[in-house]
Amino acid sequence: MSKRKVTVAVSGLNNIDSPGPGIPVIRGLKESSKFEVRIIGLSYENLEPGLYLHDLVDKSYSIPLPSSGMDSLLQRLAYINSIENLDVIIPNFDAELHSFIKLGPILKRDFGIASFMPDLETFESRHKSVLFEFGEKNEVKVPKSKMIFSPNEILAVGNSFGFPLVIKGKFYDASIAATPEQAINYFHKISAKWGLPIILQEFVSGNEVNVTAIGDGNGNCIGAVPMRKLYITDKGKAWAGISLLDDELIKITNRVIGNSKWRGGCELEFIKTNAGEYYLLEMNPRFPAWVYLAVACGQNHPEALVSMALGEEVKPFDTYQNGKLFVRYSFDQIVDLAEFEKISTLGEL
Amino acid sequence: MKINKNIAVSDNGFIFNPLSGDSFSTNPIGQEVIRLMKEQKTKEEIVKLLAQKYNSEDSNIEKDLVDFFQMLLSYQLISEHE
Numbered sequence: 001m002s003k004r005k006v007t008v009a010v011s012g013l014n015n016i017d018s019p020g021p022g023i024p025v026i027r028g029l030k031e032s033s034k035f036e037v038r039i040i041g042l043s044y045e046n047l048e049p050g051l052y053l054h055d056l057v058d059k060s061y062s063i064p065l066p067s068s069g070m071d072s073l074l075q076r077l078a079y080i081n082s083i084e085n086l087d088v089i090i091p092n093f094d095a096e097l098h099s100f101i102k103l104g105p106i107l108k109r110d111f112g113i114a115s116f117m118p119d120l121e122t123f124e125s126r127h128k129s130v131l132f133e134f135g136e137k138n139e140v141k142v143p144k145s146k147m148i149f150s151p152n153e154i155l156a157v158g159n160s161f162g163f164p165l166v167i168k169g170k171f172y173d174a175s176i177a178a179t180p181e182q183a184i185n186y187f188h189k190i191s192a193k194w195g196l197p198i199i200l201q202e203f204v205s206g207n208e209v210n211v212t213a214i215g216d217g218n219g220n221c222i223g224a225v226p227m228r229k230l231y232i233t234d235k236g237k238a239w240a241g242i243s244l245l246d247d248e249l250i251k252i253t254n255r256v257i258g259n260s261k262w263r264g265g266c267e268l269e270f271i272k273t274n275a276g277e278y279y280l281l282e283m284n285p286r287f288p289a290w291v292y293l294a295v296a297c298g299q300n301h302p303e304a305l306v307s308m309a310l311g312e313e314v315k316p317f318d319t320y321q322n323g324k325l326f327v328r329y330s331f332d333q334i335v336d337l338a339e340f341e342k343i344s345t346l347g348e349l
Numbered sequence: 350m351k352i353n354k355n356i357a358v359s360d361n362g363f364i365f366n367p368l369s370g371d372s373f374s375t376n377p378i379g380q381e382v383i384r385l386m387k388e389q390k391t392k393e394e395i396v397k398l399l400a401q402k403y404n405s406e407d408s409n410i411e412k413d414l415v416d417f418f419q420m421l422l423s424y425q426l427i428s429e430h431e
Contacts, residue, residue, distance in 0.1 A: 207369070228370035245355055245367035322367040323357060 003036040007084055008306060009077075009113075011042040012092025012286075013050025013057065017330075018172075018235045021092045023049075024292035026056045028302035031295060035306060040084050042091075046344045052335045059084065062347040070099050077107065086113045088309045090302070092286050094171045097123065116309035118217070118263045118285065125260065126283040128168055128199045134283070138259040140252055141279045143202040143271075151184045157200045158183060166201040169194035174236065176203060201281070206273035209244065211253045212287060212294045214301045216308055217263030223301050223317040224253040225294040230325070238290055238328075243297045245322035252278055265291070265305055290326055297321040350386045350395070350418070356426055358383055366426060373424065382417060386427075392418075 008029060012020030022041070029037045041060035043051050051060045061080045064072045080086065089107065091100040101120050107113040117123070126134050128145070135142030143166075146157050158165050158180055167186040168174040171194055177183035187198050213224040226249045231240040253268055265287035271279045287301060294301050297320040304314045343349040352358065357365040362380030364373040375383060378399075385395045392414065400410045421427045 230370065242370040244370050323365050 003032070003034060005036045005038070006087040006306060006310070007038045007040060009040040009042055009080065009084070009086050009089040010057075010092065011044075011063070011090070011096060013041050013043050013048040013053075013060070014045065015049045015053075017233060018237050019289040019328075020048075021287045021289045021291055023053065023056060024289060024295075025090060025092060025287055025302045026050070027292050028295040028300050029306065030056060032300060032303040032306070034303060037306075038084075040080065040086065042080075042089075043343070044093075046340065049333060051343055051349055052333050052339060060343065060349045062343065066093075066096050066099050070103060073099055074103055074106065077103070077113070078111065081111045081113060086111070088114045088116075088306050090115070090305065091117070094285065097285055114309040114311075116217075116264045116305050122260055122262065123285055126285065128170070128201075128282060129197060131280070131282070134260070135280055138256045140256050141277060143204045143279050143281065145199050145201040147197040147199050148187075149196050149198075151187045154183045154187060154200065155180050161200065161202040164203040166203050168199040168201060170197060170199075204271045204273060204279045204281075206271040206279075208281075209246070209249060209270050209272050209278075210238075210241075210288065210290075211249060211268040211270070212265070212291050212301060213253050213257055213262075213268060214265045214287075214304055215257040215260075215262035216314065217261055219258045219261050220316060221254040221257035221262075222304050222308070222314055223294065223299040223320075224250050224257070225297050225299055225320050226250065226253075227290060227293055231327075238326075240325060240327045241290055241293065243293060243320065243322050243324045248276075249278060252280075256280070256283070265301055293324065293326045294320070296326070297324050350390070350392055351427065352383065352386055352421075353425065353427055358387065364426060366424070369425065371424065373426075379417065382414065 010022050010026055012022030014020040015023045026039050038058050041050055041057040042063045043060055044065055050057050063076050091097055101117050101123055104115045129147040132142045132145055144161055164176050164178045165183055166174055167177055167183055169190040173190045175186040177186050191198055209226055209228050211224050211226045214222045216222050226244040226246045227241045228244055229238040229241045233239050267284040267288035269282040299317040299320050307314045355367050362375040396407050396411045400407045
């Protein structure tokens with residue numbers, strides 16, 4: 001069977017110590033049995049490693065930061081599309097998703113570029129600051145949390161939730177504070193990097209287990225693969241992990257994806273307590289950086305996303321291989337100055 | 350005596366618990382015990398077989414076996430032992 005040719009734009013090419021999901025998503029797409037994929041990389045920084053991975057990324061363009069506003073992003077995407085004739089766009093950064101969700105209908109209407117993301121209401125409903133309500137609505141346990149704008153609020157919340165307390169940034173970063181003093185310190189550190197608000201979350205003890213999943217937006221969970229981190233970097237990122245056989249976790253994931261009518265890829269982060277209870281800590285609104293493990297386990301989530309974006313019906317995956325590991329590695333790419341110059345000056349490579 | 354459902358044990362005695370993601374290595378005696386457990390042998394049968402093979406008192410073998418089962422239990426590789 002001949003493969004359908006598609007051109008897919010992918011962001012999140014920052015395959016660094018705190019990696020974006022772009023490169024793993026691209027690996028999944030390049031291994032698709034249905035599509036012959038031309039990859040257009042979208043980058044925010046000239047040193048994103050994916051820019052120089054030419055066997056995976058066919059052509060790259062820099063795009064404006066989310067802080068530049070949607071108009072400049074739309075203009076840039078229109079220019080890229082005029083050259084590349086994009087079929088699908090897959091944004092992979094939390095911070096850019098808001099803009100891409102808003103631009104989604106415009107990109108489809110004016111340029112015929114498909115995407116597959118939740119609507120803004122669903123996207124906002126799983127935000128860290130309202131996750132507790134999201135849990136109640138979708139019948140999943142969530143630790144208590146409170147959004148704060150000043151360190152003066154820490155003591156009252158700490159007295160209510162107890163210590164240790166988890167201090168979280170709006171988009172990224174989380175630290176566990178054993179005392180109010182530590183909590184204030186983390187508040188300043190994280191807010192300096194990611195801005196306000198800061199989310200304070202009740203600490204739940206147990207093992208962290210994560211799920212990469214994809215929903216069709218109609219209440220069906222198309223795929224889900226659970227993983228436990230085996231090696232964690234000082235930034236809290238998985239450097240190695242293993243796929244798990246956990247029917248209960250799959251059941252909870254199906255319920256969350258189904259009830260919320262999630263559309264697109266996501267990552268659910270849970271704590272499994274010693275009593276065997278699952279608490280949802282976060283729902284990230286895009287594929288995780290370890291999504292390629294799902295591909296290796298028999299569920300090509302990026303391929304499923306492109307299929308659904310193109311309007312094809314996708315049957316839910318019903319199996320995956322457990323006991324499959326991923327082990328990351330770092331690799332020094334050698335780049336000619338001319339290439340660096342090209343992306344730095346022309347914004348294209 | 351049964352190893353929990355879904356626990357994978359290789360011929361080399363490498364044990365993987367797919368529910369927790371934990372993996373363990375066992376020494377040759379541990380491998381032998383696990384092989385006998387997979388053959389549905391009871392604790393008493395395992396004690397007899399090992400005592401005979403290693404020319405030891407049943408009580409010594411039983412003590413070590415109970416310790417081993419306790420360890421398997423704590424790692425959730427068996428649910429309970431006799």
